[in-house]
Amino acid sequence: MIQPFERKKICLLTWGCQMNEYDSELVRSILKKEDYEFVKDERQADIVMLNTCAIREHAHRKVYGRVHSIRHERGKRNPVMIGILGCMATNLRQDLLEDRSLKIDFIAGPDSYKRLPQLIREACDEGQKSYDVTLSEFETYSDVYPSRKEGVNAWIAVMRGCNNFCTFCVVPYTRGRERSRSPENVVDEVKRLAAEGFKQVTLLGQNVNSYRYEDHDFAYLMDEVSKVEGIERIRFTSPHPKDFPDRFLELMAANPKICKHIHLPLQAGNDRVLDMMNRTYTKQEFLSLVDKIRAKIPEIVLTTDIIVGFPTETDQEFDDTLEVVQKVQFDSAFMFKYSERQGTIASKKHPDDVPEAVKTERIVRLNEIQKDITARKNQAHIGQVHEILIEPPAGDKPDAHMVGRTDGNKLVLLKEDSPLEKRKVVFFKIGDMAKVRIIDATPHVLKAIPV
Numbered sequence: 279m280i281q282p283f284e285r286k287k288i289c290l291l292t293w294g295c296q297m298n299e300y301d302s303e304l305v306r307s308i309l310k311k312e313d314y315e316f317v318k319d320e321r322q323a324d325i326v327m328l329n330t331c332a333i334r335e336h337a338h339r340k341v342y343g344r345v346h347s348i349r350h351e352r353g354k355r356n357p358v359m360i361g362i363l364g365c366m367a368t369n370l371r372q373d374l375l376e377d378r379s380l381k382i383d384f385i386a387g388p389d390s391y392k393r394l395p396q397l398i399r400e401a402c403d404e405g406q407k408s409y410d411v412t413l414s415e416f417e418t419y420s421d422v423y424p425s426r427k428e429g430v431n432a433w434i435a436v437m438r439g440c441n442n443f444c445t446f447c448v449v450p451y452t453r454g455r456e457r458s459r460s461p462e463n464v465v466d467e468v469k470r471l472a473a474e475g476f477k478q479v480t481l482l483g484q485n486v487n488s489y490r491y492e493d494h495d496f497a498y499l500m501d502e503v504s505k506v507e508g509i510e511r512i513r514f515t516s517p518h519p520k521d522f523p524d525r526f527l528e529l530m531a532a533n534p535k536i537c538k539h540i541h542l543p544l545q546a547g548n549d550r551v552l553d554m555m556n557r558t559y560t561k562q563e564f565l566s567l568v569d570k571i572r573a574k575i576p577e578i579v580l581t582t583d584i585i586v587g588f589p590t591e592t593d594q595e596f597d598d599t600l601e602v603v604q605k606v607q608f609d610s611a612f613m614f615k616y617s618e619r620q621g622t623i624a625s626k627k628h629p630d631d632v633p634e635a636v637k638t639e640r641i642v643r644l645n646e647i648q649k650d651i652t653a654r655k656n657q658a659h660i661g662q663v664h665e666i667l668i669e670p671p672a673g674d675k676p677d678a679h680m681v682g683r684t685d686g687n688k689l690v691l692l693k694e695d696s697p698l699e700k701r702k703v704v705f706f707k708i709g710d711m712a713k714v715r716i717i718d719a720t721p722h723v724l725k726a727i728p729v
């Protein structure tokens with residue numbers, strides 16, 4: 279067993295959405311205060327914590343696989359404590375505790391991270407299994423300053439939880455009810471981020487545009503955040519199509535700091551399926567919203583999420599999804615096969631009856647159509663001049679190209695093939711806003727040279 283007076287080393291692994299990445303930053307901050315040390319290599323850790331995602335079966339299987347492989351690698355002679363955090367913690371507490379092969383030592387749900395020091399102590403020093411998966415109506419961690427990675431972008435959760443209960447989705451159960459931080463509290467944090475050199479903030483929430491604090495809505499919050507000097511760009515994710523008042527779109531159009539990108543999850547294009555999903559809009563309402571957005575912000579980049587093979591979805595109904603995809607021409611789309619989640623309304627009411635082969639066929643068709651649209655949309659950028667925010671290169675390779683993102687969130691690779699290009703690029707630093715001309719495009723990335 280680990281000695282209590284030792285400085286314990288933790289390896290924290292994170293799956294899932296940006297909110298989980300952000301929560302891991304909160305967890306690091308909370309535990310660093312208690313003198314824990316964080317290491318990258320799980321082989322050097324005394325405690326491995328897995329911040330998990332429960333959104334689809336696949337996410338959940340990966341975590342089980344990882345726990346088994348950690349247990350197997352470390353063996354009996356070099357044991358390690360394992361803690362499960364995040365959405366699987368709330369969702370599968372019982373299974374996790376009872377599964378003897380996993381030997382989980384402690385479990386903490388998304389609203390219990392302040393109790394982690396105590397949970398770890400109980401598990402470590404007293405050798406008991408410990409857990410807290412209580413969901414709170416108030417916890418926003420507004421008093422915890424996340425331990426962020428260096429870079430140009432800082433995530434900042436402005437609201438947590440979800441009240442929408444889309445019937446396929448586990449999030450309302452794993453993360454509880456919506457609650458928002460006060461605008462002053464958010465703005466204070468953004469000021470501190472600007473002083474630390476961050477150039478971009480991304481406001482996060484499971485339904486970020488449902489943000490509400492007393493009389494203040496999301497438009498008010500965005501406007502206040504945009505007044506912070508030093509922050510050049512503001513992004514937000516993930517919004518729900520139901521909360522796009524004109525006032526917000528007008529603010530977005532008029533405010534140069536608010537990036538012209540909206541991730542607008544469609545999920546499905548057929549009214550019967552949308553109703554069964556409890557998405558609260560019809561195909562026509564979604565299309566009208568897109569028209570309204572484009573009328574107010576012509577340069578908007580739109581991306582989306584789509585689920586194929588929701589229970590009882592027919593081929594004809596799936597065609598409606600394809601039709602919306604063709605009509606809207608999203609810049610890109612994340613596509614998922616429906617995955618039944620324990621406890622959700624869909625899992626209780628509708629058997630997962632679309633065969634796997636049909637789901638595969640639908641996702642392949644959708645993917646082909648979207649790939650062409652994405653390629654065309656990206657190619658349309660060739661010849662244009664864009665301002666990109668230079669980011670740290672992805673990956674650790676020393677010869678990695680310099681990269682940045684357009685206002686619309688498209689990844690741009692700076693070409694340094696000729697000596698002249700190289701000399702120009704050398705002047706750019708991470709965090710700079712650089713003017714570049716797009717000279718080439720693939721479905722995944724734009725290539726550019728400095729102007």
Ligand code: SAH
Pocket residue numbers: 333334446447448484485516517518543545583584585614615616617618619
């Ligand atoms: N709050 C976000 C969703 C987060 S989950 C929103 O409303 O946009 C991200 C995406 O995962 C969802 O948009 C949906 O497309 C997908 N998803 C959620 N539950 C799923 C399930 N049971 N099966 C397949 N995909 C799912």
Ligand code: SF4
Pocket residue numbers: 440441442443444447448449450484485518
């Ligand atoms: Fe899930 Fe729907 Fe809430 Fe998004 S809005 S988190 S899909 S329940």
Ligand code: F3S
Pocket residue numbers: 293294295296297298330331332333364365448449452453
């Ligand atoms: Fe996954 Fe939870 Fe995010 S289920 S997608 S980590 S909110």
